[in-house]
Amino acid sequence: MQAYDLSQTHIVTPAEEIALSTNQLQVYYGNSKHASMSDASLSFPRFQITALIGASGSGKSTYLRSLNRLNDRIARIKGEIIYRHTNINDSKVNVYEVRKHIGMVFQKPNPFAKSISENITFALKAQGITNRQELKQRVETSLKEAALWDEVKDDLNKSALALSGGQQQRLCIARAIAMKPDILLLDEPASALDPISTTKLEVTLKELAKNYTIIIVTHNMQQASRISTYTAFFHLGHVLEYDRTERIFQTPMIQATHDYVTGNFG
Amino acid sequence: MDDIQKKLMSPSKASREDITGRIISYTCIAAIIILVISILYFITSRGVATFTTNHVNLWQFLSGEEWNPGTLNDHGQPQVGALPMIVTSFSVTILAALLATPFAIAVALFMTDIAPKNGAKFLQPVIELLVGIPSVVYGFIGLTVVVPAIRHIFGGTGSGILAGTIVLFVMVLPTITSLAVDALRAVPAYFRSASLALGATRFQTIYKVLLRAAMPRLLTAVIFGMARAFGEALAVQMVIGNAVLMPHNLVTPTATLTSQLTTNIGNTIMGTLPNNALWSLALILLLMSLVFNLIIRYIGKRGEIKS
Amino acid sequence: MTPHQSDRIATQLINLLVGIVVLILLFLLGDIVLSGFPHISWHFLTSPSSSFSAGGGVRDQLFNSLYLLVLTLIISFPLALGSAIYLSEYAGDNWFTGLIRTAIEVLSSLPSVVVGLFGYLLFVIEFHMGFSILSGAIALTFFNLPLLVRSIEGSLHAVPNSQREAGSALGLSNWRTIRGIILPVALPGILTGIILSAGRVFGEAAALIYTAGQSAPLLDYSNWNPTSSSSFLNPMRPAETLAVHIWKVNTEGVTPDAVSISAGASAVLIIVILIFNFGARAIGNQMYKKMTGGK
Incomplete structure (x- = not known):
């Protein structure tokens, strides 16, 4: 692989209202002294889709999973994650609350190996929502938002494992938005899906962006350019470029980004 | 807005649940640790009383051939020589393992390489069933079949090391076999195909490739079998004869550590020398099981198949 | 000798050894079946044992074995479950976990007679519990724990990590995720493990002769008061089990029909264990089908 200058970066701060941002985020796996993700400082605009792109091992998934502190058990994370003026990367912060919002x-x-409706209600019940009417309502709304309602409305008590891959993934989205989060993190959600399911999913995501801030990791550059407003390019554990999506794909400032989006990478 | 900030900073139902969960599972694991430590402690402290309280010489205990804890010998020392039981325990264990290993490996090879389909279909469930047969049932069959047969052929009572060995052989055979099957199945298929592709016969493949690659785990299987045989009490006790005599041949009554313990621990009074001496036998059993454990660990560490 | 000759000879040798083993197996099973089954009768299963005269049954021993098994599982299952959850969900990759695993390995490699003697020393004598079902159940718990912990941990481990992540990502506590998501998925495996361990507990004798004792006092099956000394439910009474009974009638040699009683009792033991084995498989398969929606 060609060696790029990792210190040369181009990172903008969106003018829109910011929903979530990170400041000098570093991730160290296990006892490793080597940072798998170094000094990532990005701001994600509210009610927009931001795509994280880059080759395998570039650190984009690592970064994404740190945002809701899902890496807590396996990695040490330094730096700040700012959500609602609070640094949520702090041992004093209630991580379960964080994940309800993100x-x-x-x-x-x-x-889950449960029925379709239980997949959605399980976490709601754990939160203390017991009113049956409300639970039913939430199941319906979230399945509609995830564009799955019409396909499963008669089978709500059937096992979720009997659904197709694409349907399962939309059920997972419905399960996540039933919690009424602020932000939705998606880690290559379409990579296990066929092209038709992928298209459906992208339409759903664009629709969801009206109410949610979405951050999506993707391998697929066309997907990033189709659905996102902002794009960040990751390389070897560094964010090299972050800008509006059209600029990243048409007039990138960094050589590595240029090579990656034009397919001359590696 | 502020409400959410506050929630982020304060414990919720979920964090309380998690503390409950931790307390429950940590308590369970602590109970197990305390249990193991107290087993080690109680058996050890009882077992060493023979030497600390009753001042029996350790070497005499291990090398003496007379077991008669109630009486004193010429030197005024109680007669607690455990050698006959130690020798018998090791004899039946080693003989049973020597006898069982070739059979176990043959059956395992049959199931994995010679007739994998029919062999596994028929033998696998039977072997699983045999692993589960209670040891008293083995002992009972030993008592009603093996002992009379030996009596018929060799005369005498029929009980002794030979009877013990045969019973233990049948007992550990399924144990060693099922572990040996696992060992052979763990050898990657390409080891076999590579060897066969080079023109080696099946026997050469088995002998030079398969058995060598699986050797550490096969050894572990045998040691497991030995540990089971060494600690087996009732089945052996039923056929060994239970006379603490130095075994001079395979067909006279003798006693193992376990048989002596089961026969006599109820007939002695706590805290007396005859009782303490029995606890010392239990301590030997405990230490031996630790030794078997260590050997298995050692082999396991050295012999992982690298692929 | 050419390679092909040696190949033939080796194969023949293996076949011979396998043949011998098969003969031994057939003989064993045949012996148990042929000598045991004729002795199993309604009378044998429903009458009390008699020490000095022929014609005794195994009613109380059979009940004791089952009662002891139930008590043992009641004590050992929660402990094993909690420990397995610790090992599979909470334990870090460090020396402490290594120590715990070693401790469990040591416990599993201890001869059952040593475990039984420990139970005798601590519960029967030190805690003055006497020869009792409870002492026996505790001793059997020690004997059963490592096996159960390992099988439950294996079942928990087999649940894909993605299920845990799904739970965490929804803001569920680890505990809620384990209880509500992981455990139901692992349940078929856990149940299979419990039933298989039940077979082992059912046939164990060495750990019991000095804890649950070797006497079977006459039981009153109409007395449902567990604190009454003649009640069949009283956990503080001595209780000879089926396996101990086989051992005892053979070693004491005062029962005239010891051989036929043991043969019948052995057959009963084997039948119960067979039922456990098949039951474990059937339940496991059934639940697995139900859970995955027949897919």
Whole structure:
């Protein structure tokens, strides 16, 4: 692989209202002294889709999973994650609350081995919502928002594992938004899906961006350019460029970004 | 807005739940640790009383051939020589393992490499069942079948090391076999295909490639079998004869550590020398099981298949 | 000798050894079946044992074995579950975890007679619990724990990590995730493990002869008061189990029909253990099907 100058970066701060930002975020896995992610300082605009792109091992998933502190058990994370004027990367912060506001959808669909409706109600019940009417309502709204309602409305008591991959992934999105989060993190949500399911998912995401701030990790550059407003390019554990999506894809400032988006990378 | 900030900074139902969960699971694990420590402590403290309270010489205990804790010998020392039981315990264990290993490996090879389909279908469930047969049942069959047969052929009572060995052989055979099957299945398929592709016969493949690659785990299997045989009490006690005599052949009554313990611990009074001496036998059993454990760990560490 | 000759000879040798083993197995099973089954009768299963005259049954021993098994599982399952949850969900990769695993390994490698003697020393004597079902159940718990912990941990471990992540990402506590998501998925495996361990507990004798004792006082099956000394439910009474009974009638040699009683009792033991084995498989498969929606 060609060696790029990792100190040369171009990172903008969006003019829009900021929903979440990180300041000098560093991630160290296990006891490693080597940072898997170094000094990432990014600000994510509210009610927009931001895409994180980069090759495998560039640190984009590592970064994303740190945002809702899902890496807590396996990594040490330094630096600040600012959400609602609070640094949530702090041992005093209630991590369970954080995750209620910052939801996540994973690369491989991971529905619970429960019925479709229980998949959505399980976490709600744990929160103390017991009113049946309200639970029913939430199931319906979230499934509609995730564009799954019409396909499953008659099978709500069937096992979620019997759904197709694309349906499972949209169920996972419904499960996440049923919690009424602020921010939705998506870790390559389409990588296990066929093209038709992927298109459906992208339409759903664009629709969701009206009410949620979305940060999505993707391998697929077309996907990033189709759905996102801002794009960050990750390389070897560094963020090299962050700007509006069209600028990243049309007039990138950094050589590495240019090579990556034009397919001359590596 | 501020409300959310406040929630972020304060414990919630979820954090309380997690503390509950931690307390419960930590308590359980602590109970197990305390249990193991107290087993080690109680058996050890009882077991050393023979030497500390009753001042029996350790070497005499281990090398003496007379076991008669109630009487004193010429030197005014109680007669607590555990050698006959130690020798018998080791004899039946080693003989049973020597006898069982070739059979176990043959059956395992049959199930993995020679007739994997039918062999596994028929033998696997039977072996699983045999692992589960209670040891008293083995002892009972030993008592009603093996002992009379030995009596018929060799005369005497029929009980002794031979009977013990045969019973233990049948007992550890399924244990060693099922572990050996695991060991052979753990050898990657390409070891076999590479060897066969080079023109080696099946026997050469088995002998030079398979058994060598699986050797550490096969050894572990045998040691597991030995540990089981060494600690087995009732099945052996039923066929060994229970006379603390130095074994001079395989067909006269003798006693193992376990059989002596089960036969006599209820007939002695706590705190007396005859009782303490029995606890010392239990201590030997405990130490031996630790030794077997260490050997298994040592082999396990050295012999992981690198692929 | 050419390689092909040696190959043939080796194969023949292996077949011979396997043949011998199969013969031994057939003989063993045949012996148990042929000598045991004729002795199993309604009378045998429902009458009390008699020490000095022929014709005794195993009613109380059979009940004691089952009662002891239930008590043992009641004590050991929660402990094993908690420990397994610790090991699979909370334990870090450090020396302390290594120590715990060593402790469990040591416990599992202890001869059952040593475990039984420890129970005798601590519960029967020090805690003045006497020869009792409870002492026996505790001793069997020690014997059963490592096996159960390992099998439960294995079942928990087999649940994909993505399920834990899904729970965490929704803001659920680890505990709630474990209880509500991981455990239900692991349940078929856990149940199979419990039933298999039940078979082992059911046939164990060495750990019991000095804890649950070797006498079977006459039981009153109409007395449901567990504190009454003649009640069949009283956990503080001595209780000879089926396996101990086989051992005792053979070693004491005062029962005239010891051989036929042992043969019948052995057959009963094997049948119960077989039922456990098949039950474990059937339940495991059934639950697995139900859980995955038949897919």
